[in-house]
Amino acid sequence: MEKKTKYWLIPNNPNVYDAIGAFKELKEIDWGNKSNNKFKIGDIAYIYVSKPIQSIAIKTEVSKIDIPKDEILGNDEKYFLNHNIDDRESFVRLKFLEFTNQDNLSLQNLQENGLKQAPQSKITIKDDLLKYILKFEKIGNTMPKSTQKQALNQILYGSPGTGKTFNTINRAIEIIDSDFYQQNKYNREALKEKFEEYKKAGQIEFITFHQSFSYEEFVEGIKAIPAGKDGNENGEDMIYDVVDGIFKKLSNKAKIDFFENNSIKKNITKRKFILNAKALNIQAEMIEDDENNFRVLKGSKVRKGEAESFKNYNYSSLKNKVLETAKYIEQDEFYILEEDFTFQSMSAASSVILGRQSNGYNDWKEVLDDNLSKKDNKNIKNYILIIDEINRGNISKIFGELITLIEPSKRIGADEEIRLKLPYSQELFGVPSNLYIIGTMNTADRSIALMDTALRRRFHFEEMMPDSELLKDIVVDGVNIKELLETINKRIEYLYDRDHTIGHAYFMSLKDEKLKDKKSELDNIFRNKIIPLLQEYFYDDWEKIQIVLGDHINQFDSSKKETPKNFYDKNCKELSINKYRFIQSIEFKEIDVIGFNHEDIEDEQINYKVSDNFDIECYKKIYEKDAYTRIKDKVDNKTIEQNNVEGL
Numbered sequence: 001m002e003k004k005t006k007y008w009l010i011p012n013n014p015n016v017y018d019a020i021g022a023f024k025e026l027k028e029i030d031w032g033n034k035s036n037n038k039f040k041i042g043d044i045a046y047i048y049v050s051k052p053i054q055s056i057a058i059k060t061e062v063s064k065i066d067i068p069k070d071e072i073l074g075n076d077e078k079y080f081l082n083h084n085i086d087d088r089e090s091f092v093r094l095k096f097l098e099f100t101n102q103d104n105l106s107l108q109n110l111q112e113n114g115l116k117q118a119p120q121s122k123i124t125i126k127d128d129l130l131k132y133i134l135k136f137e138k139i140g141n142t143m144p145k146s147t148q149k150q151a152l153n154q155i156l157y158g159s160p161g162t163g164k165t166f167n168t169i170n171r172a173i174e175i176i177d178s179d180f181y182q183q184n185k186y187n188r189e190a191l192k193e194k195f196e197e198y199k200k201a202g203q204i205e206f207i208t209f210h211q212s213f214s215y216e217e218f219v220e221g222i223k224a225i226p227a228g229k230d231g232n233e234n235g236e237d238m239i240y241d242v243v244d245g246i247f248k249k250l251s252n253k254a255k256i257d258f259f260e261n262n263s264i265k266k267n268i269t270k271r272k273f274i275l276n277a278k279a280l281n282i283q284a285e286m287i288e289d290d291e292n293n294f295r296v297l298k299g300s301k302v303r304k305g306e307a308e309s310f311k312n313y314n315y316s317s318l319k320n321k322v323l324e325t326a327k328y329i330e331q332d333e334f335y336i337l338e339e340d341f342t343f344q345s346m347s348a349a350s351s352v353i354l355g356r357q358s359n360g361y362n363d364w365k366e367v368l369d370d371n372l373s374k375k376d377n378k379n380i381k382n383y384i385l386i387i388d389e390i391n392r393g394n395i396s397k398i399f400g401e402l403i404t405l406i407e408p409s410k411r412i413g414a415d416e417e418i419r420l421k422l423p424y425s426q427e428l429f430g431v432p433s434n435l436y437i438i439g440t441m442n443t444a445d446r447s448i449a450l451m452d453t454a455l456r457r458r459f460h461f462e463e464m465m466p467d468s469e470l471l472k473d474i475v476v477d478g479v480n481i482k483e484l485l486e487t488i489n490k491r492i493e494y495l496y497d498r499d500h501t502i503g504h505a506y507f508m509s510l511k512d513e514k515l516k517d518k519k520s521e522l523d524n525i526f527r528n529k530i531i532p533l534l535q536e537y538f539y540d541d542w543e544k545i546q547i548v549l550g551d552h553i554n555q556f557d558s559s560k561k562e563t564p565k566n567f568y569d570k571n572c573k574e575l576s577i578n579k580y581r582f583i584q585s586i587e588f589k590e591i592d593v594i595g596f597n598h599e600d601i602e603d604e605q606i607n608y609k610v611s612d613n614f615d616i617e618c619y620k621k622i623y624e625k626d627a628y629t630r631i632k633d634k635v636d637n638k639t640i641e642q643n644n645v646e647g648l
Contacts, residue, residue: 101136156436218247346364412432550627
């Protein structure tokens with residue numbers, strides 16, 4: 001009987017293991033397998049890559065099964081991100097067949113054709129879903145995309161310590177130099193060094209929003225310039241002038257490169273404008289040769305008539321000069337230029353042409369070279385503005401009219417390009433398509449400044465949550481840091497919400513192999529970072545903090561429905577159970593404090609303090625189910641019935 005081929009869907013987290021990179025280099029890879037997954041030789045296994053890909057990316061064939069750990073190839077170690085080779089005891093060998101069509105096999109398409117949810121573990125592919133995959137799997141010899149196209153405006157958001165700022169470096173390098181990023185994605189030092197290089201070169205700017213950050217600092221504003229400073233080098237007195245903010249400066253840099261550093265540089269080095277006054281039947285074209293020379297082109301029309309107020313301005317005499325020196329054809333209502341004529345300002349040119357006072361920034365409309373949208377963009381440099389803690393500023397006030405200009409469809413070069421007049425300089429300003437904005441937002445601080453709805457829809461939001469997998473290999477004196485963090489976060493999410501969970505970054509220092517005393521570092525993390533953060537979260541509600549840390553009294557003994565009278569130890573003796581607690585609860589009476597009883601004061605009060613020393617059992621009892629029994633045995637020399645402490 002012929003063996004029927006079985007099809008599998010295997011999930012891959014690219015933040016843990018770079019499967020695409022591995023199969024680009026290697027023909028066969030050994031993949032960790034659970035005993036209940038009955039692979040057979042000849043089975044087909046599709047690799048689903050989670051965020052940011054979110055697609056089936058690789059097709060493989062099972063070539064060998066039941067491989068013991070000591071016999072695996074081990075040829076893909078470098079593709080593990082901060083992890084070791086899979087710690088499972090059994091492996092299957094996957095032979096590379098081809099990269100698949102990621103666009104057609106995206107998560108959305110898979111869900112529309114039978115997949116219930118993004119795969120969390122290996123599953124078999126059946127029925128309609130299999131038919132769909134087989135129909136759209138092939139992509140020929142095309143290599144897969146390693147990541148989705150980066151959004152022009154993106155915000156990384158999540159609870160504290162989830163690596164938001166950390167990942168801005170990765171994102172920036174990937175946008176500016178994707179090849180370098182792919183080659184060095186696991187080399188943090190190389191990425192940081194490259195990041196600093198681009199900062200010095202002016203391609204990356206890093207700022208932090210705060211409550212007093214303003215539009216004037218971000219876009220432009222009037223500032224006092226003392227004598228001897230930039231723009232007032234030779235002055236004796238302080239002057240006031242319009243000064244560009246950090247966003248406008250970076251945008252102008254990007255704009256220059258957008259227009260000049262590309263494959264058709266020669267065709268677009270000069271800005272081109274048109275004037276179209278339909279009511280007057282006037283059309284004109286103009287080239288900006290430099291900042292003081294604006295050349296109105298041959299064929300442009302100049303109005304014969306003049307507004308009464310026009311004569312009161314010098315433009316009237318300028319028009320006479322044009323008629324005296326320029327070559328033109330005279331018609332009933334206007335003159336047609338037979339040669340180019342140069343003006344010293346945009347407003348002078350438009351005023352003469354229209355026969356009335358004109359603001360050139362309003363009446364002239366810049367147009368892009370027809371080839372601009374068709375050009376090869378590979379020579380255009382990308383620029384990055386990183387805004388850390390973006391929600392800590394008054395976002396609507398800071399961005400102003402940029403709320404419209406940063407929208408991808410409104411960028412310079414887009415089909416619906418928009419430029420707006422800035423309030424101080426009166427310049428027409430637009431944002432080029434090679435300027436990226438990367439923001440970070442701490443969800444625990446979200447209440448400081450709520451994100452404007454209009455601004456929110458213009459950003460791509462990517463959630464970054466605690467990744468305990470990055471801590472799976474860290475054990476400090478028997479304390480499993482991964483389980484420790486997971487248990488703490490379960491309780492915080494239950495008592496508060498998921499936006500206030502604790503990120504893995506708080507514990508990453510424990511991965512340092514050079515760190516000799518990891519127990520002291522763990523104590524430092526809890527005493528100076530975790531506990532103060534919990535105090536802030538729960539507004540010094542120490543009972544909730546005790547629950548999070550496994551210190552709650554009723555967790556010690558399920559038979560006690562109320563606080564035992566002898567539980568508190570005013571003196572915190574070594575034999576007390578307080579020795580094994582982060583937060584010590586100390587009973588005191590009013591007579592001990594004020595020297596007498598008073599009817600308005602409760603007879604019994606509780607005082608709280610952070611323990612002077614953290615015993616190693618303090619950490620274990622947070623997540624170990626039998627920890628309370630062992631602690632109680634040490635104190636009372638007897639065994640008691642315990643709560644299931646994994647819950648609350």
